[in-house]
Amino acid sequence: xxxxxxxxxxxxxxxxxxxxxxxxxxxxxxxxxxxxxxxxxxxxxxxxxxxxxxxxxxxxxxxxxxxxxxxxxxxxxxxxxxxxxxxxxxxxxxxxxxxxxxxxxxxxxxxxxxxxxxxxxxxxxxxxxxxxxxxxxxxxxxxxxxxxxxxxxxxxxxxxxxxxxxxxxxxxxxxxxxxxxxxxxxxxxxxxxxxxxxxxxxxxxxxxxxxxxxxxxxxxxxxxxxxxxxxxxxxxxxxxxxxxxxxxxxxxxxxxxxxxxxxxxxxxxxxxxxxxxxxxxxxxxxxxxxxxxxxx
Amino acid sequence: xxxxxxxxxxxxxxxxxxxxxxxxxxxxxxxxxxxxxxxxxxxxxxxxxxxxxxxxxxxxxxxxxxxxxxxxxxxxxxxxxxxxxxxxxxxxxxxxxxxxxxxxxxxxxxxxxxxxxxxxxxxxxxxxxxxxxxxxxxxxxxxxxxxxxxxxxxxxxxxxxxxxxxxxxxxxxxxxxxxxxxxxxxxxxxxxxxxxxxxxxxxxxxxxxxxxxxxxxxxxxxxxxxxxxxxxxxxxxxxxxxxxxxxxxxxxxxxxxxxxxxxxxxxxxxxxxxxxxxxxxxxxxxxxxxxxxxxx
Numbered sequence: 001x002x003x004x005x006x007x008x009x010x011x012x013x014x015x016x017x018x019x020x021x022x023x024x025x026x027x028x029x030x031x032x033x034x035x036x037x038x039x040x041x042x043x044x045x046x047x048x049x050x051x052x053x054x055x056x057x058x059x060x061x062x063x064x065x066x067x068x069x070x071x072x073x074x075x076x077x078x079x080x081x082x083x084x085x086x087x088x089x090x091x092x093x094x095x096x097x098x099x100x101x102x103x104x105x106x107x108x109x110x111x112x113x114x115x116x117x118x119x120x121x122x123x124x125x126x127x128x129x130x131x132x133x134x135x136x137x138x139x140x141x142x143x144x145x146x147x148x149x150x151x152x153x154x155x156x157x158x159x160x161x162x163x164x165x166x167x168x169x170x171x172x173x174x175x176x177x178x179x180x181x182x183x184x185x186x187x188x189x190x191x192x193x194x195x196x197x198x199x200x201x202x203x204x205x206x207x208x209x210x211x212x213x214x215x216x217x218x219x220x221x222x223x224x225x226x227x228x229x230x231x232x233x234x235x236x237x238x239x240x241x242x243x244x245x246x247x248x249x250x251x252x253x254x255x256x257x258x259x260x261x262x263x264x265x266x267x268x269x270x271x272x273x274x275x276x277x278x279x280x281x282x283x284x285x286x287x288x289x290x291x292x293x294x295x296x
Numbered sequence: 297x298x299x300x301x302x303x304x305x306x307x308x309x310x311x312x313x314x315x316x317x318x319x320x321x322x323x324x325x326x327x328x329x330x331x332x333x334x335x336x337x338x339x340x341x342x343x344x345x346x347x348x349x350x351x352x353x354x355x356x357x358x359x360x361x362x363x364x365x366x367x368x369x370x371x372x373x374x375x376x377x378x379x380x381x382x383x384x385x386x387x388x389x390x391x392x393x394x395x396x397x398x399x400x401x402x403x404x405x406x407x408x409x410x411x412x413x414x415x416x417x418x419x420x421x422x423x424x425x426x427x428x429x430x431x432x433x434x435x436x437x438x439x440x441x442x443x444x445x446x447x448x449x450x451x452x453x454x455x456x457x458x459x460x461x462x463x464x465x466x467x468x469x470x471x472x473x474x475x476x477x478x479x480x481x482x483x484x485x486x487x488x489x490x491x492x493x494x495x496x497x498x499x500x501x502x503x504x505x506x507x508x509x510x511x512x513x514x515x516x517x518x519x520x521x522x523x524x525x526x527x528x529x530x531x532x533x534x535x536x537x538x539x540x541x542x543x544x545x546x547x548x549x550x551x552x553x554x555x556x557x558x559x560x561x562x563x564x565x566x567x568x569x570x571x572x573x574x575x576x577x578x579x580x581x582x583x584x585x586x587x588x589x590x591x592x
Contacts, residue, residue, distance in 0.1 A: 027448055028449050030462075031464065031469075032448050034462055035453060035460075036448065089410065092410065109387075114388065115456045118413075118452045119456075122417075122446045122447035122450075125440075126440065126443040126444050129436060130440050135432075136435075140432050140435060140436055143421070144421075147418055147419075147425055148426075152322040152324075153328075155418075156418055160328055160331040161328065163408070167327045168326075168327065177327075
């Protein structure tokens with residue numbers, strides 16, 4: 001990898017996200033308090049908050065205040081959490097541990113976990129649509145991108161290809177799968193901030209280049225960590241991909257090949273970022289290097 | 297009941313909805329064609345299309361073209377379909393038949409059914425946000441109401457109270473549960489059309505009165521039909537509520553009591569409608585009477 005681990009991370013932005021998420025409430029009566037508990041259990045399980053931190057860092061790269069996109073950033077983390085809850089279900093990846101704790105369905109039951117995911121997704125849209133400042137047409141464009149990024153042409157479609165094994169296979173198929181499953185939401189964390197701040201085509205193009213490559217980089221490293229990571233660092237059992245017979249960057253290219261790909265992807269993302277933010281964007285650079293060198 | 301069954305139904309509007317839904321495609325590549333198949337299997341299973349027909353009829357009651365809200369109406373039916381798919385899952389109501397056909401998870405597997413529901417919800421938002429005409433601020437208001445109606449304070453919260461048995465019980469608790477689980481989305485089918493056509497408080501109030509009462513009426517009749525309906529007419533096994541030990545209008549008030557409540561609710565809805573649309577709204581009146589007297 002380019003850099004050794006423990007590169008910097010924009011912890012100020014991360015704390016800002018964490019505080020915001022902790023302040024979110026979803027239930028308006030006693031009867032749904034248990035649902036809120038399950039939603040917050042998964043939402044507040046920690047993690048690096050890469051997507052919302054990316055959103056805040058993008059706002060700063062555009063010369064705006066980080067907290068101008070807090071609602072959008074929070075919504076994206078709600079959506080990410082919903083996807084983890086549903087992915088962990090027995091009918092899907094059947095994972096019992098996530099970030100070192102029992103997964104949502106283990107802790108609250110499968111029915112509540114399904115509804116906690118559904119609820120987080122709905123509340124994510126509600127959050128942006130009621131709390132995100134901006135011109136209505138800009139907010140609309142951002143929410144439309146978020147819906148597209150999480151629909152059949154994005155996250156959910158990618159997850160389907162993963163469970164159904166319906167992709168074309170090979171390196172191209174693998175890249176396409178992950179662009180949909182992981183890349184689009186990571187990309188949306190950057191693109192939606194551009195949209196909500198009134199940026200449109202073609203100016204948005206270089207940011208999209210950057211953010212989509214970042215999604216690819218994230219997934220390559222994820223596949224590597226599933227093989228090389230320890231359970232303690234990952235907060236879940238490693239080797240899950242192999243047990244599920246999943247097609248990964250490691251199964252396709254071997255560990256050394258995947259590491260080379262990660263390095264190339266990191267360089268490509270940094271290059272795209274230099275074009276998108278020629279004056280420099282230190283926090284986005286930090287996040288890129290962090291994603292490339294993370295240990296969990 | 298006020299009227300005998302086989303009262304009129306706005307079939308022109310229904311055919312309009314049906315054609316629109318049939319034209320919807322979600323997959324953009326071969327790899328997600330199987331997911332689209334599962335989504336369309338459930339979406340195109342027939343039914344009276346009460347929610348989208350209600351949306352079109354509301355547009356006409358406001359003096360607008362029915363097809364001015366087709367995207368919104370279609371999105372609401374996508375959301376309704378998603379909720380049925382998830383409700384039918386083994387961890388939830390565990391139903392194997394829906395509209396006379398195997399439920400989505402029986403036909404396609406539980407993993408695909410979860411994703412088909414998730415995908416329908418995402419595509420619903422994408423549909424309105426990209427296809428629904430209107431002022432951006434009006435479309436935003438409508439989508440925000442739709443998110444609220446389907447979140448923890450609405451459909452998903454109601455479903456949670458139902459599966460967790462966490463409601464306060466009694467007649468009040470029952471009404472509250474159903475206002476959330478069923479009523480809010482039926483209400484949104486009317487309210488979102490008002491919003492998208494630029495109507496705001498307090499003008500929207502009488503329409504909300506009407507539509508929320510319609511939701512209550514719908515649920516009372518649903519509970520009655522679960523006891524009195526035949527499997528052939530319902531397209532699913534009757535008596536499901538009793539088997540699940542569910543708290544229903546029939547378990548609370550007995551069959552005769554529930555029928556009286558339905559009659560009172562029908563009168564109340566018609567009264568509210570007369571206030572909302574003093575010049576008359578024949579299609580909304582038809583839908584109200586249809587909901588009160590339906591046999592399936």
